[in-house]
Amino acid sequence: MKPRLVFASAVAAGIAVAAGVAHRLRSVPDWPEPPGDVTTVRGESLHHLSSAEGAGPTVVFESALSCPCTEWAWVIRELDGHLPYLAYDRPGNGWSSAHNPPRTAAEHAELLHDLLVARGLPGPYVLVGHSVGGLLVRVFADRYPGDVAGLVLVDSSHPDQLERSALQREGMPLVQQSIWTTYWRSRLGLPRPDDGFGALSDLPEELVDPSMRVMRRPEPWKAAGREFADWYTRWNDETRATTLGPELPVAVVTAGAQSSMDGAHARMQEELAQLTTVGHHDVVVGAQHDALVMRPEPAARITRAVDWVVRRHHATARQFSGRKG
Known part of the structure; x- marks a missing residue:
């Protein structure tokens, strides 16, 4: 998510600290009740929304x-x-702990795999990744190829985007600055009650308040700063080294507003749809990067992409079964 850009001058920050950091630390919002469940894996309490229902x-x-x-x-x-x-x-x-967080994409894949096993959710998996999550699902698919039924890449990051897109490359320092500014504002209790984060206000009504409240805490922004560095120094290289099966279904859903502003982004999204011989590409005209997931109308296109991958997976499984018979 591209965080809202909030800036504080060095003088104002100094005054805030001198005025009483301890008081402001007490004003950091309490943790909202998690809307899902929490499972301990490798010493981390991982929050999740999950269901084992369905075929x-x-x-x-x-x-x-x-x-x-x-x-x-x-x-x-x-x-x-x-x-x-x-x-x-x-x-x-979100609501997950960070006692000893993974740094490499491979370590994230291993932690996720352990969580799936702990929850009794067996493969095969359709992996859906938004933005940098698209890099992580590609590494998971490379590490556990026998467990993966297909990928859905949602306005996914491309491992070469900083080299090929001047717009994104020039914007990265501002994004990094924004992350750490928001972290310190949260740490000092400075965000106003009406501060918004991306398109979270467009989520289902019962999830807007807890999602907003958890984003007013400093922990997610500290994690974002850590992951931003890992994405730049580790995840891109790891993703470049991955290999996907040639017949693995890959559906790409692109935010049209982003691709219309950045031709390099549009071309790289097309390339993602050609990672295998079984690709599908849907450009959602006018959709923004965050709203593509968090607003109901464009999110329906992601559901359709998941359905497409599931159908392709089942068709392949039937063909394989027929050849064995």
């Missing part, structure tokens, strides 16, 4: 940078009761 394959969601797993609520509503699913908060994000 499978299991749909697994990787969120964007700093986004809580509630960002997937509209897609999950359509899947609920039909397909098993799991959307989770990576360590430090």
Whole structure:
């Protein structure tokens, strides 16, 4: 998620600290009640929204940078009761702890795999990744190829985007500055009650307040800063080294507003749809990067992409069964 850009001058920050940091630390919002469940894996308390109902394959969601797993609520509503699913908060994000968080994409894949096993959600998995989550699901698919039924890449990051897109490259320092500014404002209790974060206000009504409140805490922004550095120094290289099976279904859903502003982004999204011989590309005209997931109308296109991957998976499974027979 591209965080709202908030700036404080050095003088104002100094005055705030001198005026009483201890008082402001006490004003950090309390943790809101988690809307899902929490499972301990490798010493981390991982928050997740999950269901084992449905015939499978299991749909697994990787969120964007700093986004809580509630960002997937509209897609999950359509899947609920039909397909098993799991959307989770990576360590430090949302309601999850961060005692010893993974740093490499491979370590994230291993932690996620252990969580799926702990929840009794067997493969095969349809992996759905938004933004940097798209890099992580590609690494998971490379690490556990026998467990993966297909991918849905939602306005996904491309490992070469900083080299090929001047717009994104020039904007990265501002995004990094915004993350840490928001962290310190949260740490000092400075955000106003009406501060918004991306399109979270467009989530289902019962999830807006807890999602907003958790994003007013400093922990998700600290995690975002850590993941931003890992994305830049580790995840891109790890993703470049991945290999996907040539017949693995890959559906790409692109935010039209982003691709219309940045031709390089549009071309890289097309490339993602050609990672295998079984690709599908849907450009959602006018959709923004965050709203693509968090507003019901564009999110329905993600659900359709999941359905497409599931159908292709079942068709392949029937063909394989027929050849064996």
